[in-house]
Structures are given as C-alpha cells and as structure tokens.
Amino acid sequence: MNADHDHGLYRRENRIRKAASVKKRSNQNSRALTAVLIFVCLLAIVFYLSGGVVTYKDKNINMDEAVKTRMILESMEERPLYDPEKADMHNEVQEQELQSVPEVDIAALQAEILANFGDYDYNSEYFRGWFEDSAIVGDSMAQAIAGFDWIYERNLQAQIGISLPSCADVIEGTIWLQPSVIFLTFSANNIATYGTGIDSYINDYSDIINELKANVPGAEIYTEAVLPCDPDFSDEYWYYDYLDDYNAAMRQMCEELDVHYFDPGFILDAHPEIYSEDGLHPTWEFYPLWMTYMAEIAGLG
Numbered sequence: 001m002n003a004d005h006d007h008g009l010y011r012r013e014n015r016i017r018k019a020a021s022v023k024k025r026s027n028q029n030s031r032a033l034t035a036v037l038i039f040v041c042l043l044a045i046v047f048y049l050s051g052g053v054v055t056y057k058d059k060n061i062n063m064d065e066a067v068k069t070r071m072i073l074e075s076m077e078e079r080p081l082y083d084p085e086k087a088d089m090h091n092e093v094q095e096q097e098l099q100s101v102p103e104v105d106i107a108a109l110q111a112e113i114l115a116n117f118g119d120y121d122y123n124s125e126y127f128r129g130w131f132e133d134s135a136i137v138g139d140s141m142a143q144a145i146a147g148f149d150w151i152y153e154r155n156l157q158a159q160i161g162i163s164l165p166s167c168a169d170v171i172e173g174t175i176w177l178q179p180s181v182i183f184l185t186f187s188a189n190n191i192a193t194y195g196t197g198i199d200s201y202i203n204d205y206s207d208i209i210n211e212l213k214a215n216v217p218g219a220e221i222y223t224e225a226v227l228p229c230d231p232d233f234s235d236e237y238w239y240y241d242y243l244d245d246y247n248a249a250m251r252q253m254c255e256e257l258d259v260h261y262f263d264p265g266f267i268l269d270a271h272p273e274i275y276s277e278d279g280l281h282p283t284w285e286f287y288p289l290w291m292t293y294m295a296e297i298a299g300l301g
Contacts, residue, residue, distance in 0.1 A: 033035060104297050111267050113289050113296075117271060120253030124150050130295040131155045133176045138185035139163065141227070150286065155179070163189040164204045171208060175215045181298050182212060185224040189281045191246055193241050198242065202249050209257050222298060223254050225263035230272060263292050 035277035042238060125151040135157050136142050142158035145151060157170040164186060174182060194201040203206035205223075212221060225247045229237050234291075246265065267289050268275065269284075274285045283288075 042268055044062065083097040104299075106264065106297070109293070113267065113293050114270050117267075117285075117289060117294075127151050127291055127295075130300040131291075133179055134181040134183065134298070134300065135177050135179040136183045136185060136294070137167075137170050137174050138183075138224075139187065139189045141187050142185045143290070144281070145287060146282075148284070150287075150291065158185075161189065162186075164201070164208060165193065167208070171211065174212065177218075178216055180219055182216065182219050182221045182301065184209070184221065184222065184293050187224065187227045188229070190242065191226050192237070195239050196242060198245055198249050201246065202253050205250070206257060208255055209253075209259055213257075213259075221259040222294065223259055223261055224259065225250060225265060227265050228268055230275040230279035253263075260297070261296050262294070264290050267293070277289065 013237065038114060105155050131151045132155065134155055136145065136151070136155060137157045139158060139162050140160040143160050145156055145158075146153070157177070159167075159170055159175045162170065167186070188202060207224070209221060212219065226243060228243060229240050234240055251261045271285070274283045275281070292301060
C-alpha cells in the first residue's frame with residue numbers, strides 16, 4: 001500500500017515537473033517572439049525616419065537615394081576601384097585629348113542635320129557608343145531620352161521639373177560619373193523661373209559651371225541655348241519675349257568661362273510641326289537630330 005502510494009506521489013510530482021518545464025519553454029518562446037517583434041518594429045521606425053519609406057501604390061519613393069543606388073549597382077562591374085594615381089593620369093590624358101576637339105563647320109553641320117530630318121535609322125548602338133563617356137544634364141527635355149533607351153542611364157543626369165535652383169542632385173550625379181564631356185541642356189524651366197532676372201540666371205549658371213570645372217577636371221562642357229517655344233504659344237509664355245536676351249547673355253558667359261555654347265533651336269525653327277501640344281516640348285522626331293548634333297559638335301559622332 002505504501003509502495004503504491006509512493007509510486008503515485010512520484011508520478012504526480014513527475015507530471016508537475018513536466019508541466020512546469022513546458023510552461024517554462026512556452027514562456028521562453030513567448031519572450032523570444034516578443035523580442036523579435038520589438039526588433040522588427042524598431043527597424044521599421046528607423047527605416048521610416050531615415051526617409052526610405054516606399055509605397056508601391058503611391059510610388060512614394062525616395063528617388064534621390066534610389067537613383068544613386070541604381071547608378072552605383074549598375075556600374076560596379078564597369079568601373080575600377082578608385083586609385084588616386086590612376087585618376088590623375090586619366091585627367092592628364094583627358095585634358096590632352098580634349099585640347100584637340102575638332103573645329104566644326106556649324107552651318108554645314110546644321111544643313112546636314114536638317115537634310116536627315118525624317119531619316120530615323122537610329123538605334124541604341126549609335127548613341128550608347130557616342131555618349132558612353134559623357135553626361136547629358138538637364139530637365140524634362142533631356143529626361144525624355146530615357147523613354148527611347150538610346151543611352152545608358154548613368155549617362156543621363158536629368159529630372160523632370162527642375163531648374164538651376166533645384167538641380168543639385170543631377171550636378172552631384174554628374175560629378176560622381178566623372179565624364180569627359182558634359183552637355184548642360186536646361187531650357188524652358190529656367191526662363192520660366194527667372195523671368196526678367198537674366199543677371200540672376202547667369203550668376204547661378206556660372207556657379208554651376210564653375211562647380212563642374214572644379215570637380216570634373218578636364219571635362220569639356222557644352223552649354224545649350226534656351227530653346228524657343230512654338231510661335232503659336234508666344235502669348236501664353238510671355239517670358240519668351242526675353243529669349244534673345246537670355247541667349248546673348250549665355251553666349252557671353254560661355255566665352256568668359258571658356259566653355260562651349262551651342263544652339264539646336266534651328267531644328268525647331270525649321271520644323272515647328274514637331275512641337276508637342278504644350279508648345280514647349282518637342283516630339284520624338286526632334287531627339288535623333290538633337291543627339292546627333294551634340295555628338296558631332298563635340299567630336300563624338
């Protein structure tokens with residue numbers, strides 16, 4: 001009887017110990033799960049506060065960081081590790097090459113460009129080869145090139161809606177790229193932003209050019225004239241009354257800063273039918289001629 005009693009007590013104590021063990025493990029698992037959830041929440045809070053929130057539906061994306069990251073990943077296999085001595089050698093060679101930029105007969109080139117209007121036998125091989133060591137920098141007019149897939153993304157430093165006061169990101173991207181040739185193609189947004197303030201425009205543009213010259217040594221810089229609007233919209237875009245004054249001031253600025261000035265407005269003057277409905281942006285027919293003209297005046301084509 002006593003033996004059976006002792007054996008029963010032993011089994012009851014054993015069940016109690018097992019239950020306590022299970023409860024202990026359950027408590028440990030619960031605490032571990034709670035710790036993981038707290039850690040995930042903290043990560044989410046830090047990510048949100050850092051400005052990295054991405055919402056697909058609204059496309060609320062930190063585009064500056066996204067663009068920089070994509071550029072870095074895209075070119076990691078193509079660009080060697082930074083070596084100061086090699087960089088200096090590259091700059092010396094670059095300066096020697098750019099000192100011999102060929103003289104171009106502008107009138108003959110413009111006539112040739114216009115003669116090829118409508119002959120669009122172009123593909124990405126042409127343009128990617130021409131602009132592989134260049135940067136086309138600008139606003140929506142330049143950004144439209146992305147839709148044609150004619151050049152590598154890294155060679156297009158442009159954003160829709162920007163003007164000189166808001167172009168820091170594309171200038172930073174250009175400096176990072178370290179191209180041999182830079183085409184500055186800011187246009188309609190600037191004349192709309194500055195209106196009659198041509199002196200302020202020239203001062204700001206000069207600062208940007210000097211920043212590029214200081215940080216991309218040896219690069220050849222081509223600065224585009226402000227392009228005309230559709231004549232039918234001249235009343236709506238009153239600031240285009242000052243177009244000639246802007247471009248005269250830009251030409252003088254380029255001479256003083258020893259950079260190139262170019263004006264592809266002749267394409268739009270000859271073919272006003274290729275303006276889009278807003279009277280500012282050209283349709284796709286403009287772009288092969290525009291890019292060919294830039295490549296030719298810089299000796300890339």
